[in-house]
Amino acid sequence: MIRFDNVGVRYGMGEEVLKDLTFEIDKGSFQFLTGPSGAGKTSLLRLFFMSLKPTRGLINIFGHDSSTITKNELPSLRRRIGIVFQDFRLLNHLTLYENVALPLRVRGVEELSYRRDVIDLLEWVGLDKRIDAFPEVLSGGEQQRAAVARALIGQPEVLLADEPTGNLDPKLAQRLLRLFVELNRSGTSVVIATHDLGLMDQYDARRFVLNEGRMQIYD
C-alpha cells in the first residue's frame, strides 16, 4: 500500500534527517512509530501524506510513484489518508461539528448525508456535548480528540496520527487506542507516532523505531 525504497530526507543544506528507509506498510496493518524527539517521526508522516517530497529514494503510495503525482491528483489521493497533526490544526472560526465535517464539506458532500456520522463520531471520542463549541475554548485533549474525529470522518484507507495521545490522561488514551484498534479491524491501516511507551505496551503491534535518522523495525 505504501512502500519506501532507500528514502532519504534533508532539510535545506543540513544533514539527512532520515536515511536509507526501506519498508512497506500493508493494507490493514497496525504500527507504532517511535523514537526520541527530533528523530524525524513527523517528517516521516509528512512523507506518507505527500506534503514533503524525499530528497532521494522512491516512495510508492497506492500504486503511484510519489515523484510523478501531479497537483491535480493530490487531493483525491490525500482523501484516502486521514491525518492527525501533532498541533491539531483545527480552524478556530468553525465549531467542532464544522471542523470534523470539513473533509466532507470540501468534497461537496450533502450535509444531511453525513450529519449522523459526524455526531456519532464526536460521541465516540466523548465530545458530543461540545458539538457547537469553538476549538479555542476547548482543552488540549478535547482538541486532540476533535482532530482524530476529523481524520476519521472520510473513512480513510490509512490513518496517520502524530502523538494522538500526547495531551490525554491514561484512561482517555486507552479509549482512543481502542478506537484505533477497532478502526484497524475494519480494514484501515494505522500508523501512530508516539513517545508513550505505556500506550505501546497496551497493544501488540509492529514498531518502527527511528534513531539518528535510521529505522529499526520490530515485528
Place this chain on the structure above:
Amino acid sequence: MTEINDQQTARRVIADAAAGERKFHSIVPNESVASNALTLVIAIMAFLASITLGAVTLVSDTARGWQSDISREVTIQIRPIDGVDMQQALDAAQKIAARREGVDSVTVVDEETTARLLEPWLGAGLDLNELPVPRLLKVRLDGAVHLDFIALRSELSANVPGASLDDHRVWLDRLVTMASATIIGGFAIFLMMMASTVLTVVFATRGAMAGNKNVIEVLHFVGAEQGYIAGQFQKHFLILGLKGSLAGGMLAIICFIVVGAWASSNVADPAADQVAALFGTFSVGLGGYVGVLILIFVIALLTALTSRLTVFRHVGTLDRSAEHE
C-alpha cells in the same frame, strides 16, 4: 448547573439532527480586524480615485467646451470712420457675411448691448452716436461646412470701410494648447492615482490574506482542491472589495451631485459666477459617473483576483521537497 446545560445541548443536537440543513459558518473567517481594515482602505482608495476621475472628466469636458464654443463663433468689427454711415456699414457687412457658405446666422450687437458692454469703462447713460465706438456683428458658424475666412475677410475690407474680421484664431490656438495640456495632465494624474489604487488594494489584500495561511493549509490537507480553496476566498474577497469600493465610489458620486447642485443654485452669487465662467455648470458628465461605476467593479475584481493568486501561490509552497523548506 452544567448538567442541565449538557442535557440541553444534547437535546438540541438531537433536535438539530431531525431538522433541516444546519447553517454553516463560512469557510473563510468573516469578521477579522484585517478584513475590516482592508474594506476601509479599499473605500478610501475608491473614493480618491473616483474624485480624481470626476475632476479629470470635468476639466477635459470644460476644455473641450471652450474649444467648440469659440470655434463656432467669429466677430466682425466695424470701426467708425468719418462720413460713413454706421448703420449702412452694419447692414452691408451682415449681408456679405450671411451669403457665405458655412455661416449659420449673423446678428448685429445692438446699441443697447454695446452700451452695456462699455458701461464699466464709459459709465451709464451713454449715447453711442456721440462717440466713435466700434460696433460688432456676431457670426455663428454652421460647424458642418467650412467657412472660407480669407475670402470673407477680403470681401469685407473691399466693400465695407473700417470692417475687420476677427476669427479668434490666436485665442483658439492658445486655448487648444492649454486644453490639451490640461487633458493630458489630468489623464496622467488619473493614471498615477489608478496605479497607486491598484498597488494599495493588492498589498492590503495580501496583508488580509496573510492571516488566512493556516486556513488555506488546513483546507489543502483535508483534501480540498486548489480551485475550491481559491473559489472560497475569491467569493469572500469579492464581496469585501465590493463593499469597500461601493462605499467609496458612492460617496464620491454624492460629492459630485452636491457640488453640481451648489454651483447651479448659486448662479446669482459672484463667486459661483466665476466658477461657472471657468467650468461651465460645474457638473460631472455622464462619462464621469460611468467611469466611477466601472472603477467600483474593477477594484472589487482586483481584490478577488489578488486573493485567488495568493491562494495559488501559497498552495504551491505547501508540498515541496524538504530541500526547499
